[in-house]
Amino acid sequence: MEELQFWCLAQERLQESESENKLDGETASDSESKSEFGGSLPVPTSDDTPEVLNRALSNLSSRWKNWWVRGILTLAMITFFFIIIYLGPMVLMMIVMCVQIKCFHEIITIGYNVYHSYDLPWFRTLSWYFLLCVNYFFYGETVTDYFFTLVQREEPLRILSKYHRFISFALYLTGFCMFVLSLVKKHYRLQFYMFGWTHVTLLIVVTQSHLIIHNLFEGMIWFIVPISCVICNDIMAYMFGFFFGRTPLIKLSPKKTWEGFIGGFFATVLFGLLLSYVMSGYRCFTCPVEFNNDTNSFTVDCEPSELFQLQEYNIPLVLQSVVGWKTLRMYPFQIHSIALSTFASLIGPFGGFFASGFKRAFKIKDFANTIPGHGGIMDRFDCQYLMATFVNVYIASFIRGPNPSKLIQQFLTLRPDQQLHIFNTLKAHLVDKGMLGSLEDA
């Protein structure tokens, strides 16, 4: 109750001192809304649109110019996205790495600005060192799974993979000890803050990118469809809000509206259905990415699983009169895509609100100025934040069981008596199920 009272008190004060708010958080909102309402405080941002665009659009008014710049950059990013998909899994993995490093850099820089700790001894080095350690740990685990035969062949790699956890932990410990030794009197608090900031950033950025790579290895479709759904939701919510927007959604982001939210939801579900229909037909998207030991490259070739084979579904009677069809041919994957798009449109925006709150809390307009018209990389990826984890958890829970080849690899590392024990148990189980029966020499 105390909390509620305090909260109400805060609200009263807010209404009292309404005019002062302009100095506080409102400057962080988009400059476009300011120009709509005959803006009060002009926000000084450096204009880093390329010279080419500047000259081409010099005639238009500033509002339309901004719109065009954003539009062109959006198309450029989408084209870039398609090119990378075409180039294959390896390039995709590298791009995910680069995006992750850039996001980390952006958030850490904000931390430096907030705490004025740019000159702290050792700290820049330590942050990058921790990033390296955590990446080494995560990617080492992934790599050993997927490149198993390659790793087993080369002696140094084999040792690295066998003692992988120990080595990663030792590296992390070194960083930790360096941090403790670098504590300077009078700056303890600042250093602890930056330490905490670095770790939270690592938690957010690195785990997400690692999960994205996992999803990627399940099949490129598990990577493309979720990301496209989030992007589509962003764009559709913006369009619907632009044309029909009336009721504001949440105080954090004054530009978001309920019309945009709901319209975006339906549009995204539809888009997800169509996209997955198109993609399920192609093997290169639906097959798990595997590393071919002979050619030393990635291959995507397989027998499509049940999920990607057309099936007949009976339309419920209610819809039959409306649509006029008795049955519908769909991929089972499309049903899953409905779940993915629903998540992208309902919970994805919360990631965006989180980022908006973060920007208001630290009084910044954008995370960085990397992309002209859009802001930093984090600005584009804030809604993706939760999507990667969701897809990973979804796949683990509903789609697949454990990977058989991975289990075989783990089996091979056991001791002989343990191997025998497991073998016998499995045999007994199969005999029980009647799979082996009297087949002694299967």
Next chain:
Amino acid sequence: MCACWRHCWCCWTRRAPSRPGGSLVVGRALSGCLLEMLHGAATAAASGLQHGSRVTEPDLIERLDDLDLRNDSDVPDVPPSIDSTPEILRRALSGLSARWKNWWIRGILTLAMISVFFLIIYMGSFMLMLLVLSIQVKCFHEIITIGYRVYHSYDLPWFRSLSWYFLLCVNYFFYGETVADYFGTFVQRREQLQFLIRYHRFISFALYLAGFCMFVLSLVKKHYRLQFYMFAWTHVTLLITVTQSHLVIQNLFEGMIWESVNCKLRQKEEHGRFLVPISSVICNDIAAYIFGFFFGRTPLIKLSPKKTWEGFIGGGISTVVFGFIFSYFLAQHQYFVCPVEYKSETNRFVTECEPLELFQMKKYSVPLLLRSVLGWETVNMYPFQMHSIALSTFASLIGPFGGFFASGFKRAFKIKDFADTIPGHGGIMDRFDCQYLMATFVHVYITSFIRGPNPSKLLKQLLVLQPEQQLNVYNTLKSHLVEKGILQPSLRG
């Protein structure tokens, strides 16, 4: 001096050295100054409500800016802690001087804690798990309380509930997996529990998401930064306390083998691997203190002026020796190293077994250098003792860094102790700060050097596969075993 002297630029330039982002400082100092003046006017009208321990709004903002911009020396000290020694002890020791009194209190409490420790071990694994869980919850509570004090955010809407909710979620996620293994047979019989286990990850994630969305919805204007700080503080605390406690439990319960044939659950509660690391850290603490007390001369590190090199080295050597002897003692007694058989029919524990290779005496040839010194050619040791040397070395070399980290933390936030839970010692975190890294190290050490992946988990995953996949795996395994000569090809069945 201007009225808002802490914020104004004119007074700041005398103190703040030039740094990048200087204009940012100026802008924020100016805005802070203006803000204070305007808020002062607004709150003068509502001053009747600002009494007692309630946090006032302009107060909040002023402290927020101050926290960010000033260095440590400006932070006000927390009022000194109250004396929480029990009445009995106080009367008994009323005769002695303050210094000896303190020493006696610490000594008595140390003995009390060690006895409780052994008592709980005697009572068995389930009590141990509960103990670890309660310690973890208390540590979490202590650190979060410090965070509230630092940020004066005790009255933030929802935040206390959210912190405890996140603790619950993360614990549910981690312990769900362990509990599923521990209570395997019990769980198999219930349908609802089966459902919970199959979709465990999804349910945990959904719970976490609910908390996340609650956080976003609870963001209040003017308190964004505070709320983000507390969010981050909660997460870092969870990272530290919950993962460590989970690894401790895993160390304790590792090596469970599920025999599906007769549905018996054999648990290898290898107390040895749980006791030796924790005892090594405790021993190192005590030995370093004693050595420092009697021989201490050269200071070790500026962070903790009471620690000395003599204490460090003396403590290190005595810990290794202690670990060596203690593990010898443990390996001899079946209770500590044998699988505890839990018979679901009689619900009783029985310890009897053929000890693992690790706990069987082996002959080691003494290196030539030591041969002349000791006069023995070979020595009978348990392999476990070699591992204990590694564990004790880590406990004495790197364990103290956990202690320095905690000391730095306490200095940064100007607190003497984490809390006042244990008289004479401080909070639970004060006792467990050196254990911080030990649990992770033991877990990593065990997985890397002592055993491979958990066979029972592998078995469970195999049984979950599709029948065709199982057949394929079976054939692959068979050919592999035959190749290695483990399985005779002529053996049918």
